Amino acid sequence: MQYVIVGIGGQGILFTSRVLGKIAIDKGLSVIGSEVHGMAQRGGSVISHFKVGNYRGPLVNSGRADVLMAFDQNEGIRNLAFLKDGGTFLVNTHDPSVLENARLKKYIADKNIEFCAFNGVDILNKHMEGKLLFLNVLISGAASGMKIEGFEEAQVVSALSELSPPQHVEANLKVFGLGVRAVKEQHGSKYKRKRSSRAFPFFSPRLHTGRNTECYSDHRRPGGRADRFLPWGVFVSVS
Secondary structure, three states: OEEEEEEEOOOOHHHHHHHHHHHHHHOOOOEEEEEEEOOHHHOOEEEEEEEEOOOOOOOOOOOOEEEEEEOOHHHHHHOHHHEEEEEEEEEEOOOHHHHHOHHHHHHHHHOOOEEEEEOHHHHHHHHOOOOHHHHHHHHHHHHHHOOOOOOOHHHHHHHHHHHOOHHHHHHHHHHHHHHHHHHHHHHHHHOOOOOOOOOOOOOOOOEEOOOOEEEEOOOOOOOOOOOOEOHHHOEOOOO
C-alpha cells in the first residue's frame, strides 16, 4: 500500500503517519516513508509519503498512490496526480462547492477515483468545542470506518493509546470514534470494503447528509466551480 497524506502545518499529518507506521510494524510489515515540510509552522504545505510493503524508495511516484488523505482541500486538489486509477481520495473540505468543478469531476471520473469529502471543522465544532488539533484523528476514524487498509479499527485504537500524549488519549479515542461512527451509522454491516456512509454516502450520483459530508463513488458527479490548481497542469481560477 502506498499513501500520500497532505495538508498544512499544524494539522497533525506527521502524527497520522506515525500511527500508520506503528500499525504496519505491529503486523510485521516493512515500512518506509518520507516527509516534506514546507513553511509548516506558517501554514505551509506538508506532504507525507508512506509505503507499507517491499519497496526500495520512500517517495510515492505520480499515479501510484492507493490512498490520498487531504487534511486541506486545496492541498488535496494540488496533489491528486499522486493517485492511481481506482485510488481513494479522502478530503477535509471547508468549501464543498470548490470540489464541484466540471474539470475536477471529469478527472476523478476518468481515473475511477473513489472520492469522499467531509467538513471536519463542523464536526469538531459540534462535538469537541472547535478543537481543531483533533482533525487528524477524526480523519483516521473516517478512514477506519471506510475499511481503508492500514486503518483497522482495533489497531488504530491501540496505536492512538500508545502514541498520544497522556493528556490527549481520552479525547483522541473519542474523536476517532466520531469518525468511525459517522461511516458505520449509515451502512452498518453492509460496509465491507472502501464503503461510504452518512459521512460518506456510497454509490450515488450525489448524496448529502447536511452540510458536513458528501461522497461520490461512481462516474456520475455534479458540475460546478472549482478552486486553484488541478492535476496535470489544468488551472481553474478562484471565483
